[in-house]
Amino acid sequence: MKLKLAPVEGAVAAPQGFRTGGVFCDIKRLGTGKGSDKGQKLDLALIVSDVPCAVAGLFTTNQVCAAPVKVCVPRTAKGIAQAVVINSGNANACTGRIGMKDALAMADLTESTLGIPRGYALVASTGRIGVNLPMPQVRAGIADCATQLGHSVDHANRATEAIMTSDTKPKQVAVQLKLGGKTVRIGGTCKGAGMIQPGMSPTGARPAALPSGVPAGLHATMLGFITTDAAVEARTLQKALTEAVANSFNRITVDGDMSTNDTVLVLANGLSGNDRIKSTKHKDFAAFQAALNHVCLSLAKMIVRDGEGVHRVVTVRVSGAKSIAEADAAARAVGNSALVKTSWHGGDPNWGRIIDALGYSPATLVEDKVDIGYSDPGSKKILWSLRRGQPTKATFAELCKAAAPDEFDLHIRLNLGKGEAVLYAADLTEAYVDYNKGNVADPTTLGG
Amino acid sequence: MKLKLAPVEGAVAAPQGFRTGGVFCDIKRLGTGKGSDKGQKLDLALIVSDVPCAVAGLFTTNQVCAAPVKVCVPRTAKGIAQAVVINSGNANACTGRIGMKDALAMADLTESTLGIPRGYALVASTGRIGVNLPMPQVRAGIADCATQLGHSVDHANRATEAIMTSDTKPKQVAVQLKLGGKTVRIGGTCKGAGMIQPGMSPTGARPAALPSGVPAGLHATMLGFITTDAAVEARTLQKALTEAVANSFNRITVDGDMSTNDTVLVLANGLSGNDRIKSTKHKDFAAFQAALNHVCLSLAKMIVRDGEGVHRVVTVRVSGAKSIAEADAAARAVGNSALVKTSWHGGDPNWGRIIDALGYSPATLVEDKVDIGYSDPGSKKILWSLRRGQPTKATFAELCKAAAPDEFDLHIRLNLGKGEAVLYAADLTEAYVDYNKGNVADPTTLGG
Numbered sequence: 001m002k003l004k005l006a007p008v009e010g011a012v013a014a015p016q017g018f019r020t021g022g023v024f025c026d027i028k029r030l031g032t033g034k035g036s037d038k039g040q041k042l043d044l045a046l047i048v049s050d051v052p053c054a055v056a057g058l059f060t061t062n063q064v065c066a067a068p069v070k071v072c073v074p075r076t077a078k079g080i081a082q083a084v085v086i087n088s089g090n091a092n093a094c095t096g097r098i099g100m101k102d103a104l105a106m107a108d109l110t111e112s113t114l115g116i117p118r119g120y121a122l123v124a125s126t127g128r129i130g131v132n133l134p135m136p137q138v139r140a141g142i143a144d145c146a147t148q149l150g151h152s153v154d155h156a157n158r159a160t161e162a163i164m165t166s167d168t169k170p171k172q173v174a175v176q177l178k179l180g181g182k183t184v185r186i187g188g189t190c191k192g193a194g195m196i197q198p199g200m201s202p203t204g205a206r207p208a209a210l211p212s213g214v215p216a217g218l219h220a221t222m223l224g225f226i227t228t229d230a231a232v233e234a235r236t237l238q239k240a241l242t243e244a245v246a247n248s249f250n251r252i253t254v255d256g257d258m259s260t261n262d263t264v265l266v267l268a269n270g271l272s273g274n275d276r277i278k279s280t281k282h283k284d285f286a287a288f289q290a291a292l293n294h295v296c297l298s299l300a301k302m303i304v305r306d307g308e309g310v311h312r313v314v315t316v317r318v319s320g321a322k323s324i325a326e327a328d329a330a331a332r333a334v335g336n337s338a339l340v341k342t343s344w345h346g347g348d349p350n351w352g353r354i355i356d357a358l359g360y361s362p363a364t365l366v367e368d369k370v371d372i373g374y375s376d377p378g379s380k381k382i383l384w385s386l387r388r389g390q391p392t393k394a395t396f397a398e399l400c401k402a403a404a405p406d407e408f409d410l411h412i413r414l415n416l417g418k419g420e421a422v423l424y425a426a427d428l429t430e431a432y433v434d435y436n437k438g439n440v441a442d443p444t445t446l447g448g
Numbered sequence: 449m450k451l452k453l454a455p456v457e458g459a460v461a462a463p464q465g466f467r468t469g470g471v472f473c474d475i476k477r478l479g480t481g482k483g484s485d486k487g488q489k490l491d492l493a494l495i496v497s498d499v500p501c502a503v504a505g506l507f508t509t510n511q512v513c514a515a516p517v518k519v520c521v522p523r524t525a526k527g528i529a530q531a532v533v534i535n536s537g538n539a540n541a542c543t544g545r546i547g548m549k550d551a552l553a554m555a556d557l558t559e560s561t562l563g564i565p566r567g568y569a570l571v572a573s574t575g576r577i578g579v580n581l582p583m584p585q586v587r588a589g590i591a592d593c594a595t596q597l598g599h600s601v602d603h604a605n606r607a608t609e610a611i612m613t614s615d616t617k618p619k620q621v622a623v624q625l626k627l628g629g630k631t632v633r634i635g636g637t638c639k640g641a642g643m644i645q646p647g648m649s650p651t652g653a654r655p656a657a658l659p660s661g662v663p664a665g666l667h668a669t670m671l672g673f674i675t676t677d678a679a680v681e682a683r684t685l686q687k688a689l690t691e692a693v694a695n696s697f698n699r700i701t702v703d704g705d706m707s708t709n710d711t712v713l714v715l716a717n718g719l720s721g722n723d724r725i726k727s728t729k730h731k732d733f734a735a736f737q738a739a740l741n742h743v744c745l746s747l748a749k750m751i752v753r754d755g756e757g758v759h760r761v762v763t764v765r766v767s768g769a770k771s772i773a774e775a776d777a778a779a780r781a782v783g784n785s786a787l788v789k790t791s792w793h794g795g796d797p798n799w800g801r802i803i804d805a806l807g808y809s810p811a812t813l814v815e816d817k818v819d820i821g822y823s824d825p826g827s828k829k830i831l832w833s834l835r836r837g838q839p840t841k842a843t844f845a846e847l848c849k850a851a852a853p854d855e856f857d858l859h860i861r862l863n864l865g866k867g868e869a870v871l872y873a874a875d876l877t878e879a880y881v882d883y884n885k886g887n888v889a890d891p892t893t894l895g896g
Contacts, residue, residue, distance in 0.1 A: 064807030064815045094803060094815065096838055129800025130839055195787055195804065255786040257801070258808040338703040338786075338876070339643055339884055346885030352577025353705070355542060356643065359512030360706035367512045367542065390544055391578055400888050428786070429885075430878040436787055437794030437877075440848050 003290045004177060011156035011172035014187040015229035017050040017271040019149035022162030025141025027134060028089030028127060044141035045162035047225055048083040048114055048149055053267040055081040055122070056238035058200035058245050060262035065204055066093035067103035068123040069263060073204050075107075075122055076265070079234030082120040084225055084265060085110040085142060086163050088191070090127040090134075091221065093260040102133045109139055113146045124263045126165055126191065126221040159189060163223055166193040166435065171302040177291050179284040182274040184230045186291050190264075190299040192222030194308040194436065196254035197336070198262040200245060202238060221259035222303055224249060226295060230288055231270030232277040239280055240289050241266050241296075248296035252424045254307035255432070256336035266292070304424045305407075309431030312344050313424065315377060315409045321419030326363035328421040330412065333361030335425030344427035349374070349399035351385045354412070364416060371413035374402035382411050451738045452625060459604035459620035462635040463677035465498040465719040467597035470610030473589025475582060476537030476575060490610035492589035495673055496531040496562055496597055501715040502679075503529040503570070504686035506648035506693050508710035513652055514541035515551035516571040517711060521652050523555075523570055524713070527682030530568040532673055532713060533558040533590060534611050536639070538575040538582075539669065541708040550581045557587055561594045572711045574613055574639060574669040607637060611671055614641040614883065619750035625739050627732040630722040632678045634739050638712075638747040640670030642756040642884065644702035645784070646710040648693060650686060669707035672697060672747055678736055679718030680725040687728055688737050689714050689744075696744035700872045702755035703880070704784035714740070752872045753855075757879030760792050761872065763825060763857045769867030774811035776869040778860065781809030783873030792875035797822070797847035799833045802860070812864060819861040822850035830859050 022042040057076035110121040174187035321327035337357040343350040368389035373382040470490040505524035558569040622635035769775035785805040791798040816837035821830040
């Protein structure tokens with residue numbers, strides 16, 4: 001199937017019937033006991049549909065999960081929602097009963113202010129862990145934001161800015177496609193730069209341990225919000241989102257740390273008038289899935305590209321593993337190795353560190369079967385540094401050139417089986433360390 | 449039992465009947481195609497006993513293991529040896545058949561030059577992976593070193609210097625104790641600063657996957673050499689070393705990367721004249737074990753303290769886990785988290801990052817049961833930041849003070865079971881990144 005996707009403006013406000021907004025309500029400074037940073041970045045967003053939506057979501061599998069996640073899991077399972085309220089500057093994680101009360105109060109206030117049914121608002125938070133939300137400010141923010149909602153590009157931009165934390169760039173996308181003659185749009189916005197290695201599931205429950213000692217879902221805060229005017233039944237929407245996230249947000253790492261707050265939500269309000277996609281067998285499902293995949297992967301890659309201190313983005317492509325789980329484990333061992341990541345920072349084509357990481361990963365490896373090579377992103381033209389465990393005739397200068405671009409693909413073939421996995425990974429720089437060590441003399445510099 | 453251990457000088461040359469030496473033979477520069485750095489640090493060492501020794505060893509469980517490890521495993525299993533030859537500047541890892549031939553040639557030449565029986569020399573290497581050894585230089589080095597062996601403190605110091613790579617300080621220790629009226633000495637030297645998270649076993653084979661999804665031995669190059677004039681039967685010596693390493697070298701991490709070359713060897717020549725310790729039930733076994741534990745733990749801690757770019761050393765003490773394996777997994781998740789390590793660098797008592805790492809570790813955790821606190825090294829006086837998942841009344845300033853020393857203990861109680869584990873870990877600094885990114889324009893700056 002040849003999918004025709006046209007980029008459109010407006011991100012989460014692009015699909016029909018969605019209004020968004022972002023305001024400043026002074027969440028972060030209060031959360032750390034400091035004075036106002038009024039006039040600085042926005043910190044509270046609303047995404048609202050004119051009508052109730054089918055909803056689907058995936059949530060962190062961290063055993064320590066934030067109050068907003070605990071609120072969203074059962075609400076999403078019901079399959080119906082109409083609005084999302086999001087704050088940055090405070091994760092509302094490890095905040096006990098008060099945290100749960102605050103998350104529910106955010107949802108309640110959103111519903112009453114917008115005049116939508118009880119239980120139809122979802123909640124997400126990102127920022128420092130272990131600090132209670134400054135609720136007077138949050139309440140004022142929700143009330144303020146609700147008066148400023150709109151469909152414009154500027155409204156979408158404000159929502160995107162409001163959810164950013166250490167992000168240096170807004171991350172958003174929207175596409176348009178035809179489904180059965182009707183024009184359907186899918187828009188998305190996301191945030192995330194550090195504490196990034198999501199491993200999300202629909203219920204937040206951890207997957208069982210995988211065979212061969214491969215660790216279960218060792219996979220930060222990222223938040224992603226997707227809107228569409230497609231008509232899709234909620235269960236089918238969940239299947240589509242689970243599939244899309246498995247190949248996008250769950251395949252990225254910046255620092256290997258999975259957050260307590262990772263959340264991806266999709267709201268489908270059906271206003272495009274397409275024939276409702278009631279199952280994965282519906283004639284339009286494949287096209288919808290492909291478009292959703294495109295939106296999720298575009299957003300996920302933006303997170304890695306804007307990762308804290310990141311200079312180089314490396315797509316680790318493992319094939320020939322004994323299983324998909326082993327391919328995944330191998331890719332994560334390489335993509336999270338401090339020594340591999342610092343070598344990427346230095347532009348050093350150090351296959352020794354790569355094979356070392358492969359060797360200690362839970363994946364099975366036979367040294368004299370391993371191939372390691374480089375290509376431009378997505379290219380099949382690979383410069384091999386190692387074939388069957390032996391250095392090739394490629395010169396150090398040639399390999400340095402291959403490892404020099406800001407983005408390249410690293411190809412690893414284990415040549416043992418059919419398991420494949422891709423991981424979008426990044427280098428480790430002094431800037432990452434400097435940012436995350438913060439300065440205890442100024443608690444506002446301290447990260448999540 | 450109250451063990452009386454007296455520190456003595458001379459490290460690996462301290463026990464009776466051991467001679468050591470270190471020379472410069474120009475291994476590293478040649479290995480990277482650069483000219484001589486003659487006059488710079490020593491790069492080849494010999495440790496030699498006057499008589500054959502009982503021998504025991506533990507080796508990396510990385511599936512990619514260096515040629516010298518492959519030579520040592522079967523030789524150590526025979527339980528008898530008389531000399532060790534060690535080079536720095538080249539790991540002789542991923543070097544194929546030539547690498548194996550070179551490692552065997554190093555052993556052969558050591559035996560013939562010293563006039564000891566065939567098969568009685570052991571070999572170890574450390575440095576860059578994937579480069580063949582410059583054998584003419586290595587041969588000249590062994591011949592040169594064999595003419596310069598001696599018992600003096602200076603001889604021991606030269607051996608220790610010769611095995612160092614990115615180490616900024618020599619790491620050695622020796623103790624003396626009484627066994628059945630006889631004076632016994634144990635001396636040790638080691639190296640290691642990066643690619644450090646050893647997980648060694650007597651055969652280099654990986655342990656089976658552990659229960660509850662806990663990954664098997666996810667655990668750098670460190671080399672450790674221990675000599676003693678105690679008389680200990682080889683199998684019993686292996687048991688003692690396995691036990692000592694389980695609580696020392698296998699409990700450290702600098703960067704979470706397990707090396708292809710990790711090796712710890714102990715040679716016992718019996719020249720002290722003590723009653724031969726033939727089993728773990730022998731009356732002197734416990735005292736010998738305790739002394740060996742002391743030597744191994746002292747050396748292991750020196751590696752973390754001198755870890756690449758390390759400023760703060762943190763002893764992570766996990767208790768109350770469901771099992772020992774889960775306690776270990778929890779400690780390693782914390783001790784290898786980029787965000788926890790950068791917060792240690794900043795002196796930020798960020799319990800949010802700690803509980804986040806615990807939450808994604810394979811260990812079972814219940815958020816409202818977790819305690820997190822700080823103490824001086826080895827002290828029972830703990831300042832808690834979190835009790836039962838709730839922040840305590842300790843002030844941010846008090847917690848900052850607790851996380852400010854160059855060394856402190858981090859106490860984590862999961863309060864779910866009886867599993868305990870200790871991990872000697874370190875912060876992540878800009879200096880680590882800077883060192884390990886190297887400079888591709890000068891390959892001699894590129895690490896292993």
